Amino acid sequence: MHVCFLYGSVLKFESNRDDPTFDSDVMMLDLEDSVHISAKEKARNTLKQLKLDSLVAQNKAFGVRINNINTLDGIRDLNVVCQGIQTDTLPIQYLQIPKVSSHYDVLRCRSYLNELSRPIKLFPIVETPEGIADVEKIAKASDLLLFGQADLTATMYQPNAAYLAQARGRFCVACAEARIVPVDTWLFEEITDMVKYELGCIESKKEGFLAKAVIHPNQVPIAKQVFALPQEILTKYQEVINCYEQAEIGFQFQNGAIIAPPFVEKAKLMLGVYQAINPPSTGKAIPVINDALDEHNQ
Numbered sequence: 001m002h003v004c005f006l007y008g009s010v011l012k013f014e015s016n017r018d019d020p021t022f023d024s025d026v027m028m029l030d031l032e033d034s035v036h037i038s039a040k041e042k043a044r045n046t047l048k049q050l051k052l053d054s055l056v057a058q059n060k061a062f063g064v065r066i067n068n069i070n071t072l073d074g075i076r077d078l079n080v081v082c083q084g085i086q087t088d089t090l091p092i093q094y095l096q097i098p099k100v101s102s103h104y105d106v107l108r109c110r111s112y113l114n115e116l117s118r119p120i121k122l123f124p125i126v127e128t129p130e131g132i133a134d135v136e137k138i139a140k141a142s143d144l145l146l147f148g149q150a151d152l153t154a155t156m157y158q159p160n161a162a163y164l165a166q167a168r169g170r171f172c173v174a175c176a177e178a179r180i181v182p183v184d185t186w187l188f189e190e191i192t193d194m195v196k197y198e199l200g201c202i203e204s205k206k207e208g209f210l211a212k213a214v215i216h217p218n219q220v221p222i223a224k225q226v227f228a229l230p231q232e233i234l235t236k237y238q239e240v241i242n243c244y245e246q247a248e249i250g251f252q253f254q255n256g257a258i259i260a261p262p263f264v265e266k267a268k269l270m271l272g273v274y275q276a277i278n279p280p281s282t283g284k285a286i287p288v289i290n291d292a293l294d295e296h297n298q
Helices: 037-049 074-085 103-113 128-131 135-140 150-156 161-179 194-207 218-226 231-246 261-277
Strands: 003-008 024-028 062-065 095-096 146-149 183-184 211-214 252-254 257-259
Touching: 003 218, 024 095, 024 231, 037 074, 074 103, 095 231, 103 135, 128 135, 128 161, 135 146, 150 161, 161 183, 161 194, 194 218, 211 218, 231 261
Parallel strands: 003 024, 003 211, 024 062, 062 095, 146 183, 183 211
Antiparallel strands: 252 257
């Protein structure tokens, strides 16, 4: 499963580097915040000219963040991206739309993507109070979802800790109900104090976030380490399910662990979201924790 999304301006992307993705899971080529308003057309032209095929052949993954689709720049961005996908000159897996205030924004963008020759994962950002108010429907219309804390905080006179905590919790629950991956941005600006950053990642994971958006190579290894779901954890999730299905009673102890419906449902939830983003090539269930039920959330 992709757990680390590295963002960088398309204008600064150096495809000739040994690894221009800096070992991130996905390199998100940005047309939005990291591109000045006077350079939007230049950024679109740069995106058109990028040659990513050799990097994709090395198992590098890419996405594009466009501007708000309710703006002229957003429409122009979307047109360039769709043309690139349709002509097989832009081999991206993800399309990100920012400032989503309603699930109708997502459905409108989805209708365009459905006309393309290959599937693209739609990756909206919820970063406004309006978006939080509609987050359940937005999640159900998305393939994964980003929580934009900086922009959400910018709508307030002062950061309101109680509101932000409620919004983050509601966001994670909405993603879980929709069986999609919730991605966090908290502390994205921390690029020097890596101890602080790691502690922030751990806290995000405890809240229910399953992946991280980063802006600096220093953040990549920490995000990948904290949010990775080890194979042995996935194996134990499958073991929990198998054990329960083979049992003759609904509540039992097995090898020192409790096997009961709530833990089985949690195992199915984690396996389901993992396999939805990273489907197994064999068509068989991917093995994954028992204590994992607690370990992954600690």
